[in-house]
Amino acid sequence: MKALNRKERFKKLFPDEPQYRLEQVNQALFSDAKNWDEVSALPSSLRLGLEKEIPWLSVEAKQLVWNSRQDTCKALLTANDGLIFETVLMKNKREQWTICVSSQVGCAMACTFCATGTMGLKRSLISDEIVDQYRFWKQYLREHPELPQRISNVVFMGMGEPTANYESVKEALHTWLKYTDLGLTRITVSTVGILPVLKKILEDPEWPSVRIAISLHSANQKRREEIVPTTVPHFLEKLKTWSHDYAKKLGNRRHHITYEYTLLNEVNDSEELAHELAKYIRGTASSKINVIPYNPVSGKSFHRSQQERTDRFKEVLRGYDLTVTQRKTMGDDIAAACGQLVVINS
């Protein structure tokens, strides 16, 4: 059975409290308070009740590891039921922080090159557990005043497939948008591309129009089927159609679609495939390509694309006048980089 989130538990435990209390509670959760006792806006009897019944944070840090450059920190978090998942803090270009959050413990998508896929899916996170990855890092930063304090961006590029946990992800997005300074374009949901859910995103009036990144990894249907097993027949054609629907609804410079492309040596990094990708992307609505260097995963036979192959691949794309960025590899020495997140849950 799915665990109740804070809002549901609050209503159940304190049915006689006026409606505005819940709003005060939410505000408190995003204030500088470190525990219920410090929330002076609430009556002390309620604070005591909350202290007993609802943990201030729904997750507990089990382990924190900084990389050698001290620009990336990975945290292992323990949920109420003992399951462990990961979240990552990364310094960005603006010397602020981007946090990489998980939406599930493990993942069912089984992308062939990804570490998380090898765990299978343990369970989806409830919205509090997603929201609290942000709160966890905020609290951590407050305890370390020597570090920059602002979390300016959130990316759903930790464990799990966010579109397979739609409702909880949506609720977490609404919570951050309401109670933090994160705006729509500062949050990116990265997805393997589950077409019915992508469609739903366009139809659901309550889905906040945060940025979307699609994990493409190949614009060749057959090759994509080989490396991303959830690829359905005619995926690429259907995705292209969807991209135009997206552009019609939300498209503007602030809402481009990013296509992620992890370069795997001699698998999807040939010149021919670069041309195929470029032609494909030119046929989609306005969009960007984000090339990701492969981060090694133990037990997998993939390799990072050689430098010359990577350079040639990007050169071909740029020849088509496409916007290509390359993701900086961060935290690979602490297994906190993309696709390296895996936890052995006993």
Ligand code: SAH
């Ligand atoms: N389930 C989401 C989030 C995955 S993590 C999705 O599929 O988009 C974010 C990105 O890292 C995805 O594009 C994913 O395919 C990529 N990735 C996975 N394993 C990787 C690895 N070992 N090296 C580099 N990128 C990887």
